[in-house]
Amino acid sequence: MSKIASHITIAMDGPAGSGKSTVARRIAEKLGMLYLDSGAMYRAVTLLALENGVEEDITKLIDLVKQCIIEFDDNGKKIFLDSVDVSEEIRTPEVNKLVADIAKIPEIRHEIVKHQQRIGAKGNIIAEGRDLTTIVFPDADYKFYLDASIRERAKRRYADLQEQNVKTTIDAVEAEIAARDEKDTSREHSPLQIADDAIRVDTTGKTIDEVIDIIVGHINT
Numbered sequence: 001m002s003k004i005a006s007h008i009t010i011a012m013d014g015p016a017g018s019g020k021s022t023v024a025r026r027i028a029e030k031l032g033m034l035y036l037d038s039g040a041m042y043r044a045v046t047l048l049a050l051e052n053g054v055e056e057d058i059t060k061l062i063d064l065v066k067q068c069i070i071e072f073d074d075n076g077k078k079i080f081l082d083s084v085d086v087s088e089e090i091r092t093p094e095v096n097k098l099v100a101d102i103a104k105i106p107e108i109r110h111e112i113v114k115h116q117q118r119i120g121a122k123g124n125i126i127a128e129g130r131d132l133t134t135i136v137f138p139d140a141d142y143k144f145y146l147d148a149s150i151r152e153r154a155k156r157r158y159a160d161l162q163e164q165n166v167k168t169t170i171d172a173v174e175a176e177i178a179a180r181d182e183k184d185t186s187r188e189h190s191p192l193q194i195a196d197d198a199i200r201v202d203t204t205g206k207t208i209d210e211v212i213d214i215i216v217g218h219i220n221t
């Protein structure tokens with residue numbers, strides 16, 4: 001398929017390890033669209049909390065979030081927090097463990113959603129996360145919900161962590177993902193849920209290319 005020059009917005013949600021980041025990034029390249037990794041922004045804020053020792057002091061953290069500058073480069077592959085490249089630091093086990101607790105704070109979500117909507121205002125964007133189809137871009141032209149069995153999602157995350165030389169086990173990763181799923185789906189504000197008009201894609205046992213073909217097959221360019 002050729003690249004498109006259009007104003008369409010594609011929103012994609014799903015749990016950790018469902019494949020949405022890789023798939024969205026590849027579709028962005030394929031179709032010449034902007035890629036927005038919304039989870040990276042919650043991760044950057046979590047890093048900000050850890051670096052400043054304010055993970056328990058929500059008022060101070062909210063102040064810091066209002067002042068900080070989060071920017072992307074290399075079409076969403078790199079993220080900068082106050083001009084520092086934190087693309088690797090936001091993927092550590094410490095951030096993984098805390099991010100769902102930080103992401104449930106409504107004032108923080110409010111700031112991050114505003115920022116995401118500014119980035120997406122011109123369209124030609126594919127954005128992925130937990131609330132992109134429901135809260136951030138409720139009028140998106142295309143909405144997808146990606147999912148996979150928890151074991152498969154744990155295996156994918158385990159493979160990523162092995163590449164980063166993080167010592168862990170598949171069972172430990174599965175337990176961490178299950179805990180995060182529970183927090184992401186049961187929180188009061190903007191929980192992960194399937195939008196009524198989203199197309200559900202089960203990625204279990206499918207290659208990235210197969211998933212991309214399914215999604216691109218739904219998009220009229």
Ligand code: DC
Binds near residue numbers: 099
């Ligand atoms: O997609 P990810 O694993 O990088 O996301 C990290 C965390 O950020 C996830 O556990 C929940 C939170 N998140 C969110 O609350 N809303 C989003 N739109 C994206 C991520």
